[in-house]
Amino acid sequence: MIYRAAILAVGSELLTPIRIDTNSLVITEQLERLGIEVIYKGVVGDDRREVAAAVRIALERVDLLVCCGGLGPTDDDVTREAVAEVLGRVLVEDERIVAQIEARFAARRIQMPAINRRQAMVPSGASVIDNSNGTAPGLWLEEGGRSVLLLPGPPRELRAVLAWGVERLLEPRSSGLALVRRVIRITNRTESQTEETVQPLYGRWARQTIPVSATILASLGQIELHISSRAASREEAQAVVDAAAREVADVLGLDAYSVDGHPLETVVGNLLVERGFRIAVAESCTGGLLASRLTDVAGSSRYVDRAVVAYANQAKVSLLGVPESTIAAEGAVSEPVALAMAEGIRSSASVDVAVGVTGIAGPGGGSTEKPVGTVAVAVVVPGEERSKTFRFVGDREQVKFQATQAALDMVRRMLMSSSPSA
């Protein structure tokens, strides 16, 4: 039975100031689902001695060690060797894996480079987990009541191998206790405003037979409340968390835009589909990010008609029909220009919903009156139009993100106050 796990990420790049292990988040999510607790995480470089030491230490402390990374074809990929050494296994070439890797390259009309044969080396006694998204298979080893799962580092490959490993190897060995989490996403409030509203619920949640714990995570443009519970069955934990999520949604009202972790673009997409509306957007300072977020949603071609990024003033005039006089009188960053942009694209695209965004993302271009971070957003829906000016803090990319977040939230609120068409 597996109760306690450790995760070891292998890769010298993960020990630099420029890159961080995020695979462990995906792995933790899967382990938590099975009620397996992660008691520590480690990161080591591509150094066989260090990897071996870390593996040895971990196996003294946990039932399951999940390693990710270091299964590539190159000399600095040493996880296979290090684990084999610690468990006293020899590495043997697996002909079936060689054939699979060759086939993968053949499908792309490339001959398999000789170095890829290294990926077919398997510690004796290991089970091989096919990798449908790459050449490095996963490996599963057991030794003295402990288990070791080796996963490839590239996230797509890791997910594929992990999914298979969870289903066939971990689920049968897990205790049955389940942890369920839910993410509530919030706009229009600061972290402390959210905390003040939600805190009265915490005490009761803590005293319940199956307690619920909560934590608030804040970043620019987004507040998240994470609630979780652990119970004998997934269903029990889920019921408790669902009830808590409903209480949160009640106290936060419209400010909670998702109670199941969906991003704002998905929430807006669902509203557009429900109402049978199509959308077009006219962007300046967000530079295409608003359109890109809308089209990140699978199936968005049903409701996204077009977007125009009018970076140059001339583009605002010729593509969107913004009157030159409005730009001259109000400035390119102004609510009248944002409205003219939205109206321009709505009429040229013949859509129901249109957005105009114009602002100063920085670092240059600010003034005393309109500092960097000033963004005007306008939204037009059937029967209503609104515009609003924001002042965001942060760097260029943060201003871009917050501006798209504000625009999507305006669309959401306006669509929610208009009733769905029959």
Next chain:
Amino acid sequence: MIYRAAILAVGSELLTPIRIDTNSLVITEQLERLGIEVIYKGVVGDDRREVAAAVRIALERVDLLVCCGGLGPTDDDVTREAVAEVLGRVLVEDERIVAQIEARFAARRIQMPAINRRQAMVPSGASVIDNSNGTAPGLWLEEGGRSVLLLPGPPRELRAVLAWGVERLLEPRSSGLALVRRVIRITNRTESQTEETVQPLYGRWARQTIPVSATILASLGQIELHISSRAASREEAQAVVDAAAREVADVLGLDAYSVDGHPLETVVGNLLVERGFRIAVAESCTGGLLASRLTDVAGSSRYVDRAVVAYANQAKVSLLGVPESTIAAEGAVSEPVALAMAEGIRSSASVDVAVGVTGIAGPGGGSTEKPVGTVAVAVVVPGEERSKTFRFVGDREQVKFQATQAALDMVRRMLMSSSPSA
């Protein structure tokens, strides 16, 4: 003398699927500057036994252990106790710290909560590092040639204490060796193809008086080669790394698009500025991501004119002048349509450089002939036009990213083969 370090982040939230330790990046940056190598990183929860075990293990392996987090006032802040236990010290209340914390609260006209006295508990023999941004002071301990630095977890507080600790404690104990790193970014090759080309350099680099080490990082649409070197002075290390970067650039030729870690949009932006060109893009499946990447670069308003996201076929016709007959004959995802999109936006925007991208990002919309991931890209520069069809793997967002990467790379290669205007 401190050569090897480990970083231990303490906090149960860092073992969940939703939050990750990023403090270690800041700490690593400071340690690298002093030539101190981080050989591993760990994360443990707010559990005194686990923290103590991790501290004990680390002190067997490194000269310096940096812990962050767990210095707060609440019961689950256990780092002080755990470290004192491992080093066999008793905790003593430090009256000077009590007074400082009281003063901090007094300045906010709040009486110091009793629990904050815990933050004044100091392991005997520890040096106290004032925290100008919070109530938890940093602590420095030495034992048997090993050093332990305890930092508060909140990033602002950590930075303040770390800066002081680096200057007064670490710098005098560091070897004076400096580490320099450089990131070379590559397109148009697989990880193994890159490795095969670069590998012949590794041996020589390893045998140099000042050796250079290298590691390859691969993700969809992007290969990175990280090279680094450690020398008696920053200048020496820099010179060696610069020379190695030049060698890599030589063997990879045009496939190395940046030898100093810049993203492709920055490289393309610089080429546009050099040549005095303006750019406009017409996107379909990338949904605005290409424009968003181009405009992520500060100052891009100098050369980005406009972008059109023509998601609906009708938008391709009306906004970009793509002939309906071309769409009917070739399909919306085809090189002739990509070319017509590029040409359409080039003539309406009167720019020098134009891009057209059309494809199937998935998950729906694929066919046997044109499966999900099929993307046609066309680029027009003065005197030349090119189009190419790609087949990308991955999910919707990965296809979008790879398509923008391919488009930017085509622009880059075509601009490089056209000479800069005088």
